[in-house]
Amino acid sequence: MRDTYLPYGKQWIDEADIETVVNILKGDYLTTGPNIVDFEQNVANYVGAKYAVAFSNGTAALHGASFAAEIGEGDEVITSPITFAASANCVLYEGGTVVFADIDSETYNISPSEIEKKITPKTKAIIPVHFTGQPAQIDEIQALAKQYNLVVIEDAAHALGATYKGEKVGALSDMTMFSFHPVKHITTGEGGIITTNSKEYYDKLIQFRSHGITRNPSLMKENHGPWYYEMQFLGYNYRMTDIQAALGSSQLKKLDGFVNRRKEIVAAYNEAFNLIPQVEIPYQVQETDSSWHLYVLKLNLDQLNASRKEVFEELQKLNIGVNVHYIPVHTLPYYQKLGYQKGSLPKAEKLYEEIISLPMFPLMKEQDVKDVIEAVKLVIGKVKK
Template identity: 45%
Template sequence: MSFIPYGRQEIDEDDIAAVIAALKSDWLTTGPKVGEFEKAFAEFTGAKEAVAVSNGTAALHCAMAGAGVGPGDEVIVSTMTFVASANAAVYMGATPVFADVTPDTLTIDPADVARKITPKTKAIVAVDYCGQPCDYDALWALCEKHGLKLISDACHAVCGEYRGKPVGTLADFSTFSLHPVKHFTTGEGGLITTDDPEKAQLMRVFRNHGITSDHRTRAATGGFAYEQVMLGYNYRLTDIQSALGLSQLKKLPQWQERRWAIAKRYREAFADMNAVRPLAEVPHTKHGYHLFVVRIDPEGSRLTRDELFPILRSKHELGINVHYQPVHTQPFYQQTFGTKIGDCPVAEAAWPQILTIPIWGNMTDAQADRVIDALRLETSGRAAA
């Protein structure tokens, strides 16, 4: 391909065959493939339970329900994230409180979290930004001290680790996205892992309109009655999607190895470039590398991030992106919750500099080198040797 996207799915004949088999089966939704997929992902992460849902936002919403978040509560969430991390708290009637980030990794800053805990705080949402696991030791200490639930927004971090423990086992609830630009995909989809079987069952009811049985369980018993025990939502994942997820999951380790190889290639290339500075890797963690984000140093680069962006896209055909505008600066949160510039100064300072460059599971060395050469040329005016 000439145009290099920042991320993309990989679909092969095994994936297509798995989907066709599901289409030919008796169950297109609420069937056996959903449970098979949940079991396989729980085993992959080492968690006791996994709950499959329709997308990553639904996963966050279900995790909020599992954590017991409700009206009047506050949920502390990193501002450097996609809006869904905060929106899920609002869905439950809670107030999101935005915490700043550490300047080296742009993951949530436990010291700022500590400053923002109040008697109303119910949970902390730790966002593993780009795939870098957060400081879970510090966050757990705060949760234990104040009686809070810890939710991991691990949508960037499948295959990551923290002190030898896999992402998916680091919080009360860990959430994942299966969007096509993520590590593996079901088209759209999401997962929540937890070690609490009761909370897993609650989230399965929550994803099914708050009803305790589904069509398949009623068919198995020959009954027709059902009970709605809570206000829930239709967040079900289909058997078709689950079949694709099962097939993709088998290839995830090899795709992750490729992400690590591309990340290493980038880091080595950028080591001698003053204008392009990758975010830090924390030594006792394993980075998931959903995204590779660099800072365009305003002192070292001849172009700003905003000047560089259209040149890389049009001239070099690179699908670079920016992740993310700090959520507390979004109009909805400023108008609805009174957030303002100055609330999270580290994230605000990073926002004009950060740039997401391409990385995915089957990216080639030649494609990575095109990215490196374009950044070198446009930030320094110096072509590759």
């Protein structure tokens, strides 16, 4: 098989990106300069939102959203267990309580009916996660939010470029977070952003990411002169640099091409695996258009003579960089210490035992895609009952 290792995800940096960053390094601003405002506006325009606030990473952006939503001690926030820990941790940072709702077994996204079961008088917000890039059922979630007066913060780390009922993800809810980690659709090295249509949230987010400090005279309690600023609450240094922002704007120009390439890879995978009884290809909701951050293949373990771990290890031996997304958050040791129980979210826990993520990134060549397909077929053929 392959002589070199194929990772599950990888950035695509071209000469235009490099030139953009070099120009910043030669300029006057390395951080908190004009490129941040430009990048924020570019992202807001792309998704159709009024405002965007860039952060040093996606987790910081989620933390900012939790603050802006005024989540605090005694508040409960409902989210999915099938996600990276940051989707839940951002609630804990502000003193809130995380409540996990089980998933839809077809889409792997959080189930609106399960959300409703978990709503109490203490519920303050819902954080739906667009797992793999496929949007969750936003209409149903919005209806619940309206009924119970809840804030909706979409974790769209996987979903830049995705659409829901013909509209871009990013302007559908109170706030939406995108991540720019190197394996995501575009990268700023590390980075994240919150998009919103609310001026109130925008102002809070801007101040939160910079120590809670403002220089806006209309917000200050007093004004000693042009140098004066006020720290009005405890914020954080979560600012993005001009270097990151310039790279992000350059990458954003290629986003649609990146997403289209991901769809081509998905089509090849689906065609190859659709009729193989040992595996199950991802389910696609008709009203959504996934941006395909991940391609998650489900193993039908009753058709195999092997565990997921054995399949995983055999593929790794063939230099196919499979991964698993995700370990259910409520089963992680820290959350177990907080009192969350294994067995409490059976659909999520069952899914975790059955899935692997195949390599998926726009820089993959046709031969890379063929290598993955051949390796999967070889491995499941070996362990076939």
